[in-house]
Amino acid sequence: MVIADYELVNIEVEIRNAGEIVCDVILVVGSSHCLPVANASSIGPLTEDADVCIIGAGMTGISATYHLAKAMEKLGLEGLSLEVKAVVLEAREFCSGATGRNGGHLTPYSFFNYREYEKKYGTIEALKSLQIENRTAMAMVSIIQEHQLADVVDLVAGGHLMLISSEEEYASLKEDYLAASRAGLNVGDVEWLPEEDVDRIYGASYSAVRFPAFNFWPLKFVTQLYLLANSSTPHFTLSLHTHTPVTSVTPLSSSRIWSVNTPRGSVKCSHVLHATNGYASHLLPQFGGPSGIIPTRGQIVVMRAATPVNDSWKASWGGLDHYWFPRPVNGSISDHGPEDEKENPVVILGGGRHIGGPAFEQYETDDSVVNTALGEELRAFLPETFPHMFNKGEDAEMEWTGIMGYTSMADPFVGPVVEHLQSGATSGIFAGQYIAAGYSGHGMPRAFSCAEAIANMITAAIQNKSWSTPEWLPKRYLTKNRSQEKN
Ligand SMILES: Cc1cc2nc3c(=O)[nH]c(=O)nc-3n(C[C@H](O)[C@H](O)[C@H](O)COP(=O)(O)OP(=O)(O)OC[C@H]3O[C@@H](n4cnc5c(N)ncnc54)[C@H](O)[C@@H]3O)c2cc1C
Structure with missing residues (x-):
């Protein structure tokens, strides 16, 4: 597996030990190993006691951490x-x-799947x-x-x-768009592009739909969120x-009700995410x-x-069972290319899981290997789709895999x-434990907010207050409501 190297960037860091500032330094980040917190406190004594223990330092874990900090600041x-x-x-x-391994698309799906959501869950939930x-996207961008x-x-x-791959797909998307618009969703910024325009401007023989979205480097964002x-x-x-x-979370009969156990020792705590x-x-x-x-x-x-790409190409892209975007040329890993190629961006491309055998790469937990057949399909995709911009037979400059969490309804589990799972029932034996997981490959525009909901649940519990579902959270995401699941 080859993981992307990181550009040189100055980051001001306060190094803290148990909250106390030990020193204030500027780090020059040159590789993943130099990231300010990449290997933080991996040796030495383990924290023994905490109010909240968060398992996992991805977007969900660190967004929950950030929102807990913000809640305490507000209080x-x-x-x-x-x-x-x-x-x-x-x-x-x-x-x-x-x-840390994803495609970097922060893409709110504007009006996509609207009719299916409405049919299954009703207009408000849709x-x-x-x-x-x-x-979620706007909250993250506003922090940035x-x-x-x-x-x-x-x-x-x-x-x-x-x-858009076919006339049928175009018609179906248009119906979703019109239904969403009729229901009151703001779709004013959506633009439909006929095939001749896409061919002339972007070099691909397909029609397309363009809507507001972002791409970014999630590892860098999560690092900043942590700081x-x-x-x-x-x-x-x-x-x-x-x-x-x-390795396990076991009950305690003391004021701290959970022991979170690791090979380095245990942390006693009251709330676990x-x-x-x-x-x-x-x-x-x-x-x-x-x-x-x-x-x-x-x-x-x-x-x-x-070739270099024109400004309008600098978007995030999807469709045809793939997703891709050109990294910004200046100050990015593109700088590492040979002199005559520096203006030609590298494109981060994912998708094509239909090649990954009948199971679509499901139940695979090993992210230290790549699927060779899938890799070949990915290498062929851009030259086939944009024949004037990518050379056939070129090898990939980097390649890696990562593990997503899928659910049967493609929505996350959020809550206690x-x-x-089928009924949302519990006898209370997990009281104090929470989960936010299962974004089904579409976590960037959801995980940050789902973790915020958990941080607010924990803040309410710490204050002995009740928590009520915020207006913006789809009710069916909640663990207790999973019985409403419709496939
Ligand atoms: C190849 C790929 C491309 C993707 N592209 C996109 C995209 O372009 N746009 C998009 O919206 N989404 C994309 N996704 C999905 C998105 O990355 C995820 O939905 C999102 O990152 C989930 O964040 P998370 O924090 O919940 O999980 P993760 O980032 O997976 O974090 C979970 C963390 O928990 C840690 N962990 C697990 N078990 C334990 C344990 N027992 N003890 C301690 N730590 C533990 C793991 O090591 C990991 O760091 C992609 C995913 C992959 C793999």
Whole structure:
């Protein structure tokens, strides 16, 4: 497996130990190993006690951490000085799961699948299903803008261009668009492009639909989110232990009700978040099998274009069972190419899972290998789709895999851990444990908000208050409502 190298970038870091600033340095990041928190606290003593223990340092775990910090900051400003200690336990390097390996598309699916959502779940839930994606993307972009991080996280606000494979697909998308519009969804920024325009402007013989979306470098964003959480308020103390796999979570008969066990020792805590994505069933066996969270392997190749691309091409792209985008040429891994190719961007391309055998790469948990047949299909895709921009037979510059978490309804499980997934029933034996996982390959426009919901549940529990479902969260995501599931 080859993982992308990182550009040189200065990051100001406050190095803290149990919340206390030890030193303030500027790091020059040159490889994954130099990222400020990549291997944080992987040796030495383990934090023994915390209010909240977060298992998994991907988008979900770190967004929950960030929102807990923000909640404590807000309570502090309101004069309610609650002190909360949180610990993040990560099995491998910081953010080395799906978030650190994904395609980088932050694509709210505008009006897609609207009729199916409405038929299955009703108009209000259908609208929420799409609105949460826009809400999530805009919340993330507003953090990026507030802290002037656009260049640090390689944010590109170029929209998403979806190539359309047939007249039937075009007609179906149009019907979703019209139905969503009639139901009151804001689809004003959607643009339909006929095949001749797509061919002339972009070099592909397909019609397309373009809608607002972003691409970015998720590992860099999550790193920044962690640094923000760690410096937001003295009322929130944060520790991170990487290379610390959790092997079990067992009950305690003391004021701390859970023991989170690792080969390095145990952490006693009151609240536990399983932010473990495709690996959730390892600690929670009831989430195994087809009605739970199915680990599913995705594969990415990095292909270099044979020509520079025009500005309008600098978008995120999808359709034809693939997704791809050109990395920004300046200040990116493109700088590492030979001198005469520096203006030709590299394109990050994923998809093509239909090649991965009858199981579509499901129940695969090994992200240290690539699927050769799938890799060949990916290498052939861009030259076939954009024959004037990519050379046939070119090899990939990089290639890697990552593990996603799929669910039967393609929606995540969010909320208190339950014993019975089909009914949402629980006897309370998991009280204090939460999960947000199973975004089914579409986590960037959902995980950040789902983790916010969990952070708010935990904040309410810490204050002995009740939590009510926010307007923006589709009700069927909640673990207790899974009985409404319709396939
Ligand atoms: C190849 C690929 C391409 C993708 N492309 C896109 C895309 O372009 N757009 C999009 O929206 N989504 C995409 N996704 C999906 C997206 O990456 C995920 O939905 C999202 O990252 C999930 O975030 P997470 O934090 O829940 O999970 P993860 O990022 O997987 O984090 C879970 C973490 O938990 C850790 N962990 C697991 N078990 C334990 C344990 N027992 N103890 C301690 N730590 C543990 C793991 O090591 C991991 O770091 C893609 C995924 C893959 C694999």
